[in-house]
Amino acid sequence: MTHIEKMTTKHVGRVIDLKVLPEQQRFVGKMTDILSLANAQVRPYIICDQDEIVGFFLLDTVFSQTHDFAGTHDLGLRKFFIDQAYQGKGFASQALQGLDDYLVTEYSRYKRLLLTVNCLNTAAKVCYEKAGFKDSQTLYEGGPSGPQHIMIKSL
Template sequence: MKEIEIQGMTPAHLPQVAELSVATEQVKFVGTMAEILVNIDHAVHPHVILDGDTVVGFFLIDTQYGHKYDFADSATLGLRAFFIDQRYQGKGYARRAVLGLKAFLVSAYPGFHQIVLTVNCKNPAARHCYEQGGFADTHALYLGGAAGPQHIMSMAL
């Protein structure tokens, strides 16, 4: 199995990123690409998951997560909108990307001590993937999600 690579998104990635999508039943968990891309700003950084030159997945890193949510502190990154395109799901990309996330973030975001995410309680497959990649369930729930309660998970960096 080839190694995947995580990179900050560049304008060169945009044509492929614009084509990314998830299955209809998954949209409630991550949204559409158009909905995700409007969140990008100076504090919310887009990233791609690559297999060679092919963009297979996407996620956002929120550097102000700790200022927005009371379950995180100012030295906490937020993982948002993590997904693998529906054409590439079931091939181990998500697991490999989550496993590679810590090393990438330690290098790319020095000064942050942990990463936190929320995963919908109705999405056990995603929760399991995050656990396999080193995230721990905090056993607290975030109740502000549009699609219902979410598990709060964290990983030390």
């Protein structure tokens, strides 16, 4: 059973070992850099399958401070990934589905969930669309690896 959980210091040792495929690394960056983004407002989460940690993401409660297309009622989903060993098994879809229910109770002040996805990252874009995100048809040029689609889901 897939579930999401707040990441704590007890998870660091296992989270640091999570990896994506070499050709996917440009879409999320290095794990050490990802973890350096986490703080009280940019909150790290793990995706678990029973006792295994299979993925990771950040919920950015101050997304609008670093992304000019967002407003203060927009929550940011960042650095979402599934470890390379667990991809293609439905974990991303299940995690995004579980996230919907979690946000309604834990982040009820936010009206929308926003993310950016690299224009070359077709697999992730399709995955997000299947999870109910809509392409805003606007490109974000602020990413390190080229233009990104801005995708939105109403909460």
